[in-house]
Amino acid sequence: MAEKVKRVTDIGPPHHDKLMPPICKENYGTWKYHEVLKPGVMVHVGATGDKLYTVRAAGARLVSIYRLRQFADLADKYCDGYLRFTSRHNIEFLLTYDANIDPLIADLAAMGVSVGGIGAAITSIVHTQGWVHCHSAATDASGVVKAVMDVVHPYFNGEKKLPGKLRIALACCLNMCGAVHCSDIAILGIHRKAPRTDHTQVAKICEIPNVVSACPTAAIRPTQVDGTPSVEVIEEQCMYCANCFTVCPSMPLNDPENDGVSIWVGGKVSNARSEPMFSKLAIPYIPNNPPRWPEVTDVILKLVELWAANAKPFERMGEWINRITWPKFFKMAGIEFQKEHIDDFKHAGLTFKRSTQIVH
Amino acid sequence: MAELPETPLLDELEKGPWPSFVTEIKQAAEHHEEARDLLGQLERSYRERIGHWKHGGIVGVLGYGGGVIGRYSDLPDDFPGVSHFHTLRVNQPAGWFYTSKALRDICDIWEEHGSGLTNMHGSTGDIVLLGTSTPELEPTFKKLTEKGFDLGGSGSDVRTPSCCVGPARCEWACYDTLGLTYDLTMSYQDELHRPMFPYKWKFKMSGCPNDCVAAIARSDLSIIGTWRDEIVKDDAEVRKYADNGLDIFNDVVLNCPAKCMKWDGEKLEIDDEYCRKCMHCINAMPKALAPGKDRGATILIGSKAPIVEGALLSSVLVPFWKPEEPYEDLKDLVEAIWDVWSEEGKNRERVGEFIQRVGMGNFLEAIGLDPEPEMVAFPRENPYVFYDLSEDEDEDE
Numbered sequence: 088m089a090e091k092v093k094r095v096t097d098i099g100p101p102h103h104d105k106l107m108p109p110i111c112k113e114n115y116g117t118w119k120y121h122e123v124l125k126p127g128v129m130v131h132v133g134a135t136g137d138k139l140y141t142v143r144a145a146g147a148r149l150v151s152i153y154r155l156r157q158f159a160d161l162a163d164k165y166c167d168g169y170l171r172f173t174s175r176h177n178i179e180f181l182l183t184y185d186a187n188i189d190p191l192i193a194d195l196a197a198m199g200v201s202v203g204g205i206g207a208a209i210t211s212i213v214h215t216q217g218w219v220h221c222h223s224a225a226t227d228a229s230g231v232v233k234a235v236m237d238v239v240h241p242y243f244n245g246e247k248k249l250p251g252k253l254r255i256a257l258a259c260c261l262n263m264c265g266a267v268h269c270s271d272i273a274i275l276g277i278h279r280k281a282p283r284t285d286h287t288q289v290a291k292i293c294e295i296p297n298v299v300s301a302c303p304t305a306a307i308r309p310t311q312v313d314g315t316p317s318v319e320v321i322e323e324q325c326m327y328c329a330n331c332f333t334v335c336p337s338m339p340l341n342d343p344e345n346d347g348v349s350i351w352v353g354g355k356v357s358n359a360r361s362e363p364m365f366s367k368l369a370i371p372y373i374p375n376n377p378p379r380w381p382e383v384t385d386v387i388l389k390l391v392e393l394w395a396a397n398a399k400p401f402e403r404m405g406e407w408i409n410r411i412t413w414p415k416f417f418k419m420a421g422i423e424f425q426k427e428h429i430d431d432f433k434h435a436g437l438t439f440k441r442s443t444q445i446v447h
Numbered sequence: 448m449a450e451l452p453e454t455p456l457l458d459e460l461e462k463g464p465w466p467s468f469v470t471e472i473k474q475a476a477e478h479h480e481e482a483r484d485l486l487g488q489l490e491r492s493y494r495e496r497i498g499h500w501k502h503g504g505i506v507g508v509l510g511y512g513g514g515v516i517g518r519y520s521d522l523p524d525d526f527p528g529v530s531h532f533h534t535l536r537v538n539q540p541a542g543w544f545y546t547s548k549a550l551r552d553i554c555d556i557w558e559e560h561g562s563g564l565t566n567m568h569g570s571t572g573d574i575v576l577l578g579t580s581t582p583e584l585e586p587t588f589k590k591l592t593e594k595g596f597d598l599g600g601s602g603s604d605v606r607t608p609s610c611c612v613g614p615a616r617c618e619w620a621c622y623d624t625l626g627l628t629y630d631l632t633m634s635y636q637d638e639l640h641r642p643m644f645p646y647k648w649k650f651k652m653s654g655c656p657n658d659c660v661a662a663i664a665r666s667d668l669s670i671i672g673t674w675r676d677e678i679v680k681d682d683a684e685v686r687k688y689a690d691n692g693l694d695i696f697n698d699v700v701l702n703c704p705a706k707c708m709k710w711d712g713e714k715l716e717i718d719d720e721y722c723r724k725c726m727h728c729i730n731a732m733p734k735a736l737a738p739g740k741d742r743g744a745t746i747l748i749g750s751k752a753p754i755v756e757g758a759l760l761s762s763v764l765v766p767f768w769k770p771e772e773p774y775e776d777l778k779d780l781v782e783a784i785w786d787v788w789s790e791e792g793k794n795r796e797r798v799g800e801f802i803q804r805v806g807m808g809n810f811l812e813a814i815g816l817d818p819e820p821e822m823v824a825f826p827r828e829n830p831y832v833f834y835d836l837s838e839d840e841d842e843d844e
Contacts, residue, residue, distance in 0.1 A: 094509070094510075094589075095589075095592040095593075096510055096511070096592070096597075096640070097597065097636040097637070097640060098592055098595070098597045099538060099597050099629075099632050099633045099636055100538040100539060100540050100541070100595075100596060100597060100629070100632065101540050101549065101595040101596065102540075102629060103540045103541040103542050103544050103615070103625045103629065105546075106540050106544040106545055106546050106549055107542070107544040107615050111544075111615040111616055112615075115614050115615060116614035116620065116623065118614070118616065118617060118618035118620075119618055119737075120618055120733045120734040120737070121617075121618065121733055122733070122734065131616055131617070131618070139616060141616070145465060145466050146466065146567065147465070147466040147467065147468045147471060148468075148566050148567065148568075149468040149471055149472070149564060149565075149566055149577070150471050150564075150565055150566070150567050151471040151472070151474045151475040151482075151563050151564055151565070152475070152553075152554035152557050152558055152563045152564075152565065153474045153475065153563070154471055154474065155550055155551075155553075155554050155565065155567070156550075156551060156554050158550070159547035159548075159550045159551050159554075160547070162546075162547045162550075163547050168546050168547040168548065169544070169545075169546060169547075170545055170547070170550075171542065171543045171544045171545060171612070172543040172545075172567050172568060173543070173612075174543075174572075174609075174611065174659055174660050174661070176566075176567065176568070178567075181616075199464075199466065200466055201464060201465075213570065215570065216566075217498070218489055218492040218493070218497075218498045218499070219468075219485070219489060219577075220500065220518060220532070220534065220577060220578070221498060221500060222498065222500040222501060222502045222503065222518070223498075223502075224498045227492065227493070229468040230457075230460055230468075230493070233460050233463070233465055233467055233468060233469075234460070234463075236465035237462075237463030237464060237465045240463070240464045240465055243465075244464075258752075261752075261753050261754055262752065262754050263752035263753060263754070263758075264569075264570045264571075264752075265570045266570070266661065266664050266665035266750075266751075266752045268664065268752060268753065268758045269661065269663075269664040269760070297794065300793070300794070301755065301795070303755050303756055303757075328753070328754060328755075330754050330755050332502075333754070334795070336501075336502035336503065341497050341498060342497075343495055343496035343497045346496070346497075356658045356661040356662075356663055356664045357656070357657045357658055357726070358656035358657070358658065358663075358671075358723075358724075358725050358726060359656070359657060359725050359726045359727040359730055360702045360703075360704055360725060360727045361704065362704075363658075363663050363664065363760055365758060365760070375496045377456060377493040377496060378456040378457060378459040378460050378493055379459055379460070399697075399698070400694070400697075400698045401698060401702060401727070401730075401731065432757060433756070433757055
């Protein structure tokens, strides 16, 4: 009789102790300080004087196993087989021998991978799946990210200096898998037209009460179309969040002519100096212009340069704007202030200017 | 293997200094039909400026309700290699540490069973194995577990917890972010693999107020390291920063949100009683200053992206918590929250939105926490206060 093989489940991830370099285990919780040695290279020094060198390499979030094996080979060659990834998709090689730093950087350069992104710099863009893998994308993700990182690359590899950190993030729709809403610069894919409801399908594949309650502005009502239960959308109340589409595939919003991206600025998550802040709307809409989204890369480069030229040391984008005030920012950035910039969702009143402190 | 499709638009994205995802897809396309047809379909999306994926689809591995994202092309006849293109979320090791062997194990499994494409990592923190067909899911899962890996979360479950590099390589870590992440992940395997909540629940662990995993912006429970005693200061090292050109008055003292620092050109004084633990001075002088010795964490609740009722940042739930294994006090708190939210939360209502709906005061009462002034930026400004004076009478009955 065949023995029943036990199926293994619920084992969780491998324990990190098995995967981190011995020097991290030996100095766990007792690191003393760190220094940035040059762009993309830092050293952490332990209480006993142990030194761990980190080389941070540029990472496209979408990587093939063939590339990963090359990284594994480099880790074997220079780092006793240890490496890690950062929260922003970069690859960090963990070295204990400083003479290995430059040969590693040279090998990476030969693969077309630059190092940088540490300290007062721009680092990789946190982003979502876009047209590569998502049904609700209003723009691509990887392509916009690649185009933007190409133009801001001198701020990644240290060729050009910045007053502080600048974090860019991209989400290809309002679901924001990447939670970009607290970034110095956020690129957000948007729709601009109400869903196209397929009335023959709604009752078959969607739960109408769920669809109705999915709408944050109560723009969706149950109705009958040609004797079949369906929903109607009050188009003036729709702000194209696509939450109805999330619960009901028969209400697509994707539209090549009207989809595009919006640009948001001035958010941060760190508590350093000022408290965490949401990003605010800078540019309501830029059409999708693949393959390289030149209007998007132009405006982002301009915003980075403007901030770099005017911010004080350590000042993040949002801190700089709060100091100079938003009207001044719009003027300096040459961005036209429009109706779309004024909030009209919940608690909008809290965003109105409620003082006479105005820079004239 | 057939020729690679013509991709004049995507080819433009192989130019420039940043690593190209197109090159990655092409590399995988040499060996995998899935990647080849992904390339073709993506070129079509670039030409038509629209995505070509159908909505969702429920697929998974036996006994799990999450961890696999079903995906189907809406052009299956043109691109049969991506007619199924499901994603597996694989629970990453805490801190995203790998040995070259562990990384190669994953590559070998994905060489055999999938497209050869990954995300390192997805937004929540998982290893994302991008694109395979339904029959490959179970064999992939089996091989992953043989190598010590398991799936992460998706849908209305505990999403894969994630954390910063923490004490493994950071002097600012105020608690063991990796240890807590691993412990919570293992304690809540059932909740992680079998969706049972009104909506998703995310835990994120950051070791200090710099919050490198953006816990405060994107986790239902954000556990952010902090301290409550004096900043550790080395006056000689402070002087060295000044000698090396750091403008301590303008760039450190004036940036202090509590205005609790003084610099006379010789010595830095910090009035720690008023320090808000913002990290700025420590960030500016990591060799001279460090977080105090009485370290712990602030627990915050409720952040999320805009859908449905608007974006939220997490707000303070426990001003200072001293993490100690096995973290029973934290788990009691989490489970008390889950009880209330699971019972009263609406379908697809994140806990932050739930709190907005029922009121923070009522929520605190329901989970058994006392209100504290640290929980608010300021007390209420309106006089519309609810009182319930009927309680005493009820007790008499």
